[in-house]
Amino acid sequence: MEESIDWVLVKEIISCVFILVGVGFMLIASIGLLRFPDFYIRMSAITKGSTLGVGLIMMGMAIYFNQPGVLLKVLAIIVFTSITAPVAAHVIGRTAVQNRIPFWEKTNLEEFKAYLVKAHLEQLVSHDKYLEEKAKMEKEMGDAAGDNV
């Protein structure tokens, strides 16, 4: 019975599953990049999605080739991406705060206000850009609710 199992096929199926799941995560993260309402949430989604996606695709590759040399390189790639991706996200996020990129209007900034006041970035709290866009949209819709804004 055991001789009848085609191990090459099993290996290929496993690596296929890994690669497809990885690609799926990356695709979903890119959709999130288009869909989410503000810069910070978008970045949050894309960092995690791409790290896990690259990791899974690389693991699938290592399983497919099944060679020690390839495994070593794959592990190095995974380690370095998961070290560098959050660093890049942190630096981009910090720069965005200092360049006064507005937060989404529903963001709770209570604990962040002290920092903003200290760094003279107060106007960030007012979410001007998104409120204006929302008011414009509501006016176009012809709703009475637009008056409240």
Next chain:
Amino acid sequence: MKLLLLHIVLAAMVVYVYFQYPDPQVPYTALSTTLLFMVLFLLLWLSSYFYRRSYFRKVPKLVYFILFFLKELLIANLRIAYDIMTPNYRLQPTVMAFPLKAQTDLEISILANIIGLTPGTISLDVSEDRKTLYVHTLYLKHGDVEQLKLHIKNGFERMILELTA
């Protein structure tokens, strides 16, 4: 930490040398190489019981830490994926000030790095006196900031402090 690196390099070199000989007993594939490496590393780790206890205790903690981290990474992705694929947002974005217990550069950077990869959180900045880390989070259970702070404090921060101590 140096001992860990030394053990890894040593085990890898022994595996490499073993495969240089003709007719090795195990097939030359990724799986068998990994198993051989793990057996060698386990032997080296067990030997450290006699000359450095702290290292002997830290390695299981490191393994647990890596597994915990992978679990959190997977949960983060599934949660965000669910939110992206369904029409309504369940997001409650918050910027919270996380009080840091970690003080050295290494600990703070590891913690900030790991926060960048766990459920919907991104570290935005460290205050100048190095006492607070500003973290942008997407999901709060019942809008409770303290609970999330406690989760990070008892999860990642405690483990990092134990490992680097």
